Amino acid sequence: MTLDAGFGVSRLAGKDALDQVWKVLPEARLVGGVVRDLLAGRPSMDIDLATPLPPDAVIQRLSQAGLRTIPTGLAHGTVTALVLDHPIEITTLRRDEATDGRHAVVAWTTDWREDAARRDFTINAMSLTRDGVLHDYFGGAADLAAGHVRFVGLASKRIEEDALRMLRYFRFQARYGTGAPDREAVDAIAAALPALDGLSAERVWSELRRILLAPDPAATLLLMQSLGVLDRLLPGGAAADRLVRRLAHLAIPEEVAGDPVLRLAALVRGPAGPVADALRLSRAEAEQLAALLADRPAPVAGLDDAALRRMLADEPASLLLGRGWLRHDGGNPGGWCAVCARLRAMAPPVFPLAGRDLLAIGLPAGPALGRLLAATRGWWLQGGCSADHAACLAHCLDRAREAGVLAK
The missing domain is CATH 3.30.460.10 (Beta Polymerase, domain 2)
Structure with a gap:
């Protein structure tokens, strides 16, 4: 041609x-x-x-x-x-x-x-x-x-030559497949699942992340789930149906739309550590997965600005938006979009007091100084991060006097 x-x-x-x-x-x-x-x-x-x-x-x-x-x-x-x-x-x-x-x-x-x-x-x-x-x-x-993804020759022979081709099949099916998956390919993969155990973690994660980032990976992920592929790759098992529902019914914030770790967090059932080890994630990816799945506050519809500022003082907006997407129950999508917009519009609050400020007024260096700063920061957070430098310093001095660190 x-x-x-x-x-x-x-x-x-x-x-x-x-x-x-x-x-x-x-x-x-x-x-x-x-x-x-x-x-x-x-x-x-x-x-x-x-x-x-x-x-x-x-x-x-x-x-x-x-x-x-x-x-x-x-x-x-x-x-x-x-x-x-x-x-x-x-x-x-x-x-x-x-x-x-x-x-x-x-x-x-x-x-x-x-x-x-x-x-x-x-x-x-x-x-x-x-x-x-x-x-x-x-x-x-x-x-x-x-839209038909098909192996060259016998699917079983191609897989026998390189077991990674099972995952590559799903990657190309997610991106180019538009009809029913190839029956010969599916049967060959189902028969060869144990061969996945011999693949390096790096090769597995390289393919899985590409599958997760496909424009519409839903049907492919559900197929992988039904064949037992995901449960074989991910310690603790997988919840493809949960990820599929989120992708279908709740907009991913644009800041994290292209983030494979966020989609992985929505897919896994187990804790972050074993998954990160099994896929040999980079340190940054492993830390992100743990943070997304951590039992920490997340932005949800209805929170006031003070609550959002408290979160933003401790963690970046992108992480908060990702965790919020994971936690959202799928209802009130308008409220979800509104809280995302409010969070984006906020400048990350910065605690206005530092140790040097306390040393400059004569407080002695040492563990007590650190405890005073931590307590004052907690008070600042509780108040929605609105207290300025003068207010924080005054509160800290009051605490110092109460603790006997500073003469009354």
Whole structure:
């Protein structure tokens, strides 16, 4: 199939860089996600090329043309050309020599169909020449148009080669699937669930976060729940139905709309710690998950400004908005939007007193000073964070006299 001139390639980020590489490697083809997204009319940031040339020949040609190369994955046949500050990955056509469920030993080939046959899904197995000729060996274009995510060849064999493909199936189903899930794929995944246990936590979280951030992950998450996938990945189990209800009936505050940890917090049933360990979250992600699930105040409809200021004095608005979304019962959406707007409009209150202020008036340094400050801050919070520096200082001095720290 030859596509219309341009076919969206001219709108690719890095098109000028691609043209320079194509001048040197005219036989190379666009492959994988970039072709899929061009066909779907979606933006694509990454540009991946494949070539029948071995990696050393690719490096030689690019270097002779004055283009910088980075040997990013020579064992797997991948060279990155850095052109006009845009990275373009160029991979030699491959066939699998051996697989172990996680990694593959590959050999080079010059057969484009053989290379396409080792890819996971038909929608990812297409390639596009410089002249706009689409090579589609397994019906990927038709599947893409039909919203049908289907493995290349036997689903069970593809999963046996790499168990991560089970999670990748759900990721692509969430983003490109519009109809019923592929029956062969679902049956193969159900039969291979124990293989998920052998995946690294980092690979699992990388896929799960992408699933969670799909524009509409509801049907896919419910499918994962019904198959037992989520309960296998998340200690304490999962509550996909709860997350789905929230996504459907309660607007996520825009500040946290693209936050996968918030969606994870709505999905899990168990405490934050074991989930963070199982997925090997970063320290920042683990702390955020714990804070979202903590038994701490959250903004809800009907709270007065003083209560909101007290929360905002201790935690950032984004965290409070996320926790509020998790806690909201789904009723009174107008009230929820109103409390979000009020919280956004507030400047975070800052306690106006510091230890140096007390030292400056002669109070001795030490634990008693810290206790006085903490007590005064508690009084300031209780009053809705409205007391100014003078009022806080006066209150602190009164407490100091009562405690005998300052002479009456």
